[in-house]
Amino acid sequence: MVRKHVTIGVDLGGTKLLAGIVDCEGHLSSLQRWPARVRDYDQSLTAIADLVTQLRREIEQRGDTVVAVGVAIAAFLTADRERVRDATNLVGWRDRPFRAELAARVGLPVVIENDGDAAVWGEYTHGAARGERCVAMATVGTGIGGGVVIDGNLISGGSGLAGEIGHLQVVPSGRTCGCGARGCLEAYASGTALAQAARAAAAADPVGARQLLDRAGGDPERIDGPAVTALALEGDPLSRRVVAELGEWLGSGLAQVAAVLDPSVIVLGGGLVDAAGELIVEPARIAYTSALSIRAVRQVAPLRRAELGNAAGLVGAGARAAAAVAGLPTASAVD
Amino acid sequence: MVRKHVTIGVDLGGTKLLAGIVDCEGHLSSLQRWPARVRDYDQSLTAIADLVTQLRREIEQRGDTVVAVGVAIAAFLTADRERVRDATNLVGWRDRPFRAELAARVGLPVVIENDGDAAVWGEYTHGAARGERCVAMATVGTGIGGGVVIDGNLISGGSGLAGEIGHLQVVPSGRTCGCGARGCLEAYASGTALAQAARAAAAADPVGARQLLDRAGGDPERIDGPAVTALALEGDPLSRRVVAELGEWLGSGLAQVAAVLDPSVIVLGGGLVDAAGELIVEPARIAYTSALSIRAVRQVAPLRRAELGNAAGLVGAGARAAAAVAGLPTASAVD
Numbered sequence: 178m179v180r181k182h183v184t185i186g187v188d189l190g191g192t193k194l195l196a197g198i199v200d201c202e203g204h205l206s207s208l209q210r211w212p213a214r215v216r217d218y219d220q221s222l223t224a225i226a227d228l229v230t231q232l233r234r235e236i237e238q239r240g241d242t243v244v245a246v247g248v249a250i251a252a253f254l255t256a257d258r259e260r261v262r263d264a265t266n267l268v269g270w271r272d273r274p275f276r277a278e279l280a281a282r283v284g285l286p287v288v289i290e291n292d293g294d295a296a297v298w299g300e301y302t303h304g305a306a307r308g309e310r311c312v313a314m315a316t317v318g319t320g321i322g323g324g325v326v327i328d329g330n331l332i333s334g335g336s337g338l339a340g341e342i343g344h345l346q347v348v349p350s351g352r353t354c355g356c357g358a359r360g361c362l363e364a365y366a367s368g369t370a371l372a373q374a375a376r377a378a379a380a381a382d383p384v385g386a387r388q389l390l391d392r393a394g395g396d397p398e399r400i401d402g403p404a405v406t407a408l409a410l411e412g413d414p415l416s417r418r419v420v421a422e423l424g425e426w427l428g429s430g431l432a433q434v435a436a437v438l439d440p441s442v443i444v445l446g447g448g449l450v451d452a453a454g455e456l457i458v459e460p461a462r463i464a465y466t467s468a469l470s471i472r473a474v475r476q477v478a479p480l481r482r483a484e485l486g487n488a489a490g491l492v493g494a495g496a497r498a499a500a501a502v503a504g505l506p507t508a509s510a511v512d
Numbered sequence: 513m514v515r516k517h518v519t520i521g522v523d524l525g526g527t528k529l530l531a532g533i534v535d536c537e538g539h540l541s542s543l544q545r546w547p548a549r550v551r552d553y554d555q556s557l558t559a560i561a562d563l564v565t566q567l568r569r570e571i572e573q574r575g576d577t578v579v580a581v582g583v584a585i586a587a588f589l590t591a592d593r594e595r596v597r598d599a600t601n602l603v604g605w606r607d608r609p610f611r612a613e614l615a616a617r618v619g620l621p622v623v624i625e626n627d628g629d630a631a632v633w634g635e636y637t638h639g640a641a642r643g644e645r646c647v648a649m650a651t652v653g654t655g656i657g658g659g660v661v662i663d664g665n666l667i668s669g670g671s672g673l674a675g676e677i678g679h680l681q682v683v684p685s686g687r688t689c690g691c692g693a694r695g696c697l698e699a700y701a702s703g704t705a706l707a708q709a710a711r712a713a714a715a716a717d718p719v720g721a722r723q724l725l726d727r728a729g730g731d732p733e734r735i736d737g738p739a740v741t742a743l744a745l746e747g748d749p750l751s752r753r754v755v756a757e758l759g760e761w762l763g764s765g766l767a768q769v770a771a772v773l774d775p776s777v778i779v780l781g782g783g784l785v786d787a788a789g790e791l792i793v794e795p796a797r798i799a800y801t802s803a804l805s806i807r808a809v810r811q812v813a814p815l816r817r818a819e820l821g822n823a824a825g826l827v828g829a830g831a832r833a834a835a836a837v838a839g840l841p842t843a844s845a846v847d
Contacts, residue, residue: 253806253809262809263806263808263809309670310670311667311669311670311674325772325773327662327665327667328665330662330663332646332662332773333774334646334773334774334775334776335644335645335646335774335775335776335777335811335813336774336776336809336810336811337774338774338806338809338810339646339772339773339774340772340774341771341772341774341805341806342771342772344771344805344806345768345771345772345805346764346767346768346771346803346805347684348684349682349683349764354805356805356806356807356808357805357806357807357808358803358804358805358806358807361805429681429684432681433680433681433768433772434772436676436677436679436680436681437660437674437675437676437677437680437768437769437772437773438660438667438669438674438772438773439668439669439670439671439672439673439674439675439676440669440670441669441670441671442670468681468693469693470676470679470680470681470689470691470692470693470696471588471598471673471676471679471691471692471693472691472692472693473598473691473692474588474597474598474671474673475671475673476670476671478670
């Protein structure tokens with residue numbers, strides 16, 4: 178029997194930690210979700226190492242070989258992809274040599290990548306953007322990430338921050354963003370912004386927000402993003418409106434990305450898009466198309482949902498890890 | 513004596529037609545400016561062919577060889593760089609096979625490029641962005657062009673429109689732009705916008721605008737961009753204010769470009785920046801720095817003036833033409 182070479186992909190977001198096995202065709206198996214919320218650096222390191230150990234055992238029981246670990250992180254990384262420079266949704270990570278520390282713990286080659294960059298790489302290699310020349314992606318979850326692939330290269334930029342679509346300014350002097358600037362797309366179209374918008378709508382219109390308030394035990398401050406999405410899917414008008422407005426902000430931000438990059442395709446992913454689907458994508462598409470500049474001659478890049486869904490980051494991280502070790506002599510790559 | 517191989521670079525803007533000889537080190541000589549304004553397609557073709565013939569004679573008299581012609585055009589080109597798809601500032605160009613028609617007229621290989629793309633290529637190969645990994649450039653003239661070079665590749669995008677920085681939206685539902693969209697940077701920070709802003713300022717404050725009005729024979733509608741720039745350089749307060757506001761718009765647009773691309777350097781060029789210099793660049797730098805997102809961890813890309821000045825497009829077009837024929841067997845490339 179031929180031993181398959183696989184990687185372990187990990188996705189650490191603001192509110193979730195996922196891990197799974199990724200094969201060379203981008204197929205994901207044995208998806209694990211860490212049961213608790215991890216925010217702290219040491220907690221995360223231990224949790225990720227535990228997940229890797231568990232999945233490695235499973236891989237070896239199958240008779241396959243794990244060649245590397247790829248971790249997608251919702252954070253701004255150093256350009257050399259060794260450390261986290263800053264993360265608005267993670268605590269205690271700043272300037273810790275995470276890549277090397279995790280590699281030492283698990284005894285495997287480790288690659289770390291920004292989650293938006295990992296996601297676009299996943300969709301480009303194995304998802305909705307296969308074979309496309311110029312791909313832009315936005316991942317909408319707790320925050321908004323993004324990434325760009327041009328002619329088969331993941332674009333990292335001068336200091337490793339290319340593709341941070343969530344930090345495009347959509348409202349001059351607008352809402353304060355976690356990044357320190359004002360009016361960023363993330364402050365209008367992320368899961369965090371969704372919850373805030375729903376709370377404001379509930380405060381302004383308690384009658385229209387009855388269902389939302391019921392689900393939050395009557396306290397507007399306890400309304401969270403998943404409740405809004407769930408009620409929108411059930412047809413609650415106020416929740417639908419708040420979700421649609423988020424989609425419109427997203428679409429107008431994507432028109433800006435199109436002005437700079439002229440992508441051949443734009444992919445929308447992340448947990449919120451995965452959950453709300455067309456309730457976000459349809460208003461995003463309308464706003465995107467109507468805000469596009471140079472319309473007379475532009476071939477409008479289609480706006481597609483991530484084929485890998487919320488697993489794009491995890492699969493992409495695994496694929497990056499596989500590519501990174503392909504050229505390296507590692508013990509586990511020889512069998 | 514060694515025969516030098518050179519190209520002829522041409523730059524056709526909304527209000528100017530320039531041509532000159534470009535050597536392999538990016539040095540420009542024999543710069544010619546066509547004395548009249550050419551807008552019409554046939555007129556332009558004839559004028560460019562005349563300039564090429566004249567410069568070719570000069571090159572051959574020197575004992576050198578012209579290997580190709582590169583033309584930078586202020587227009588949206590087809591992705592294959594054969595035709596002009598549309599041009600807000602040129603008349604009668606739509607869908608004419610300009611590259612082939614000019615090549616037939618002059619009997620030399622011809623390369624055509626969008627003017628912003630040619631300019632960033634000029635600055636990357638021979639100017640302010642030599643050796644930089646990720647370069648964004650804005651060219652400010654009658655309109656606003658732009659281009660992007662990443663890892664040595666000129667980025668063309670899915671349909672040939674990448675780097676159109678002038679068509680970033682800076683004001684949601686703002687001024688109508690020549691491209692058909694609203695709120696584009698070009699509608700706030702181009703030479704055309706400068707003249708409009710000065711006319712509006714003069715109408716609102718005829719006393720403060722006395723110098724401007726004097727220069728326009730008392731008619732606010734006859735105020736043009738060059739007059740505003742000239743008076744600003746002479747210290748006229750109202751003209752300075754209008755020019756500075758243009759710089760601020762430009763800077764806030766460039767912060768958007770930085771959010772998407774994270775460039776290692778941003779270059780500002782074009783006729784208006786060449787003429788007004790720091791009167792535009794300084795306010796642009798301040799607005800750019802203050803509007804940047806993810807400031808805590810970002811290495812702020814320096815904002816530099818084009819080293820090649822207003823010749824960046826012409827030199828870049830010549831350099832693109834030289835690169836294009838380097839791999840081609842052409843009669844003139846053999847001596």
